[in-house]
Amino acid sequence: MEIADGGEIIRPDRKVELNASLVLILIITSVFVFALGIGMAFLIFSHQNQPAIPSPAANISPTLTPVARKPGILSGDAGALKLQGDLKTWLGEVDNLDLLEPQIAPPAIDLKINIQ
Amino acid sequence: MGIRLTVFTTSIITGVIFFFxxxxxxxxxxxxxxxxxxxxxxxxxxxxxxxxxxxxxxxxxxxxxxxxxxxxxxxxxxxxxxxxxxxxxxxxxxxxxxxxxxxxxxxxxxxxxxxxxxxxxxxxxxxxxxAANIEDLNKVSGDFDDKYKTIEEEMKKAIGSILLAKIDLQAAKVDDLSARVNDTLTGLQNNGHDVLSWQRGLITARGKIDLYQTKRDAAQEVFSPQNSYYSNQEISLMSGQKFLAEGQQYLHEAGNFLLEIMNSLING
Missing domain, CATH: 1.20.1300 (3 helical TM bundles of succinate and fumarate reductases)
Known part of the structure; x- marks a missing residue:
């Protein structure tokens, strides 16, 4: 860069030169991107055209192997069943036991009622 | 026969009416x-x-x-x-x-x-x-204030006694249920069954009932103080209710253990 006598800046003319290796890299990248695009489009369209394949897990119901369960030693025993029922009833009573009884809390009355 | 049946039926109906x-x-x-x-x-x-x-x-x-x-x-x-x-x-x-x-x-x-x-x-x-004047009225009002401390403590004791009666009733029931489970296990043992694991469950249930009793006693001490620590301070309903709620939880756990024993004996 030079400065002319009148203070004017003189810029030298420069040519943009493309390096051969740079051009090669650009071409390779373009080809790669193009190929990638085609590949993705192929994948998407091929999935859309395929009939839906039901998942095996959804359709096949597993056959449960019955577990051989031994009945209890008091199975069918009337006394035991009665005791079981009484325990269930009692548990219900205990769970519903109201130990707060807010209705019978002492009344909120005012003290120090006087005329100054 | 017909007359006896009529008398019997009449008695039952009368009893039911009186009950309700x-x-x-x-x-x-x-x-x-x-x-x-x-x-x-x-x-x-x-x-x-x-x-x-x-x-x-x-x-x-x-x-x-x-x-x-x-x-x-x-x-x-x-x-x-x-x-x-x-x-x-x-x-x-x-x-x-x-x-x-x-x-x-x-x-x-x-x-x-x-x-x-x-x-x-x-x-x-x-x-x-x-009361004829303001001073007299202020005085009778103040008298009540002094008295009310005692009245309020009596109210709290009364509430405490109601709550204790309610939970005592449930504790008596679980004692009875626990005894019945014990009788069942004893009967099985006498018939040659191995009931050791169920007996362990029963011991655990009774341990829970014992824990309930400690909470119940603590609540009673709050509601009706016997020792100097509680008798020197105001009755705290909330503290007593907290002990009872903890006791209630222990009763529930005891009942669950007993029920598990019976479920296992019946369902296997």
Whole structure:
């Protein structure tokens, strides 16, 4: 860069030169991107055209192997069943036991009622 | 045969009618007493608001008219306050009567306390009515304040005794259920069954009942203090209720263990 006598800046003319290796890299990248695009489009369209394949897990119901369960030693025993029922009833009573009884809390009355 | 059947049927029907009649009366008594108390309390709150307005007006104008009005409003609110306490005591007595398992001795003791406090409140109302000036009224109002500390403690003890009666009833039931489970296991053992694992479950359930008992005793100590630590301070309903809630949880766990034993014996 030079400065002319009148203070004017003189810029030298420069040519943009493309390096051969740079051009090669650009071409390779373009080809790669193009190929990638085609590949993705192929994948998407091929999935859309395929009939839906039901998942095996959804359709096949597993056959449960019955577990051989031994009945209890008091199975069918009337006394035991009665005791079981009484325990269930009692548990219900205990769970519903109201130990707060807010209705019978002492009344909120005012003290120090006087005329100054 | 026909006559016997008729007599038998008539007896049954009469019994059923009397049962529902008395059950209904018992329930109605508490409900009625509670409604009365609630109405007295509403009237007291209104009287208190009227007194506050009259007192404020008197303090602003200091005239004879505003003074008389303030005195009359104060007289009304003091009497209403006494009536609230009386009505509350009646509601608590009915609640005790209604509570299953509440002992007759405790009810008699509390009824005696209520009779004494009612006598005091009646005297107090006469003093309120005969107070001739502001100083007299302030004095009878202050007398109630001193007395109310005792009254409030009696109220809290009464509530505590109701709550204890309720949980004691459940504890007695679980003791019975636990004994029945034990009898069942003993019967099986005598028939040659191995019941060791179930017996361990029963021991755990009884351990829970023991833990319940410690919480129950702690609650009783709060409601009716025996040692100096609690007797020197005000009864805290909330502390007692907290102990009872913990006890209730232990009872529930004990019951669950017993039920598991029975489920296992029946369902395998």
């Amino acid at each position: 009649l008395f059950a209904g009366i018992s329930f109605a008594s508490y409900k009625q007493a509670y409604d009365d108390y609630h109405n007295e309390y509403s009237a007291y709150r209104q009287a208190y608001q009227d007194f506050i307005v009259a007192s404020s007006t008197y303090n602003t104008y200091k005239t004879l008219l505003t003074q008389n009005t303030a005195m009359e409003k104060m007289r009304v609110v003091l009497i209403k306050r006494d009536l609230v306490v009386s009505a509350y005591f009646q509601a608590v007595i009915e609640k005790m009567r209604e509570t299953e398992g509440f002992s007759a001795d405790s009810l008699n003791t509390f009824s005696g306390i209520v009779a004494a406090e009612t006598a005091y409140l009646n005297d107090h109302q006469r003093e309120i009515n005969s």
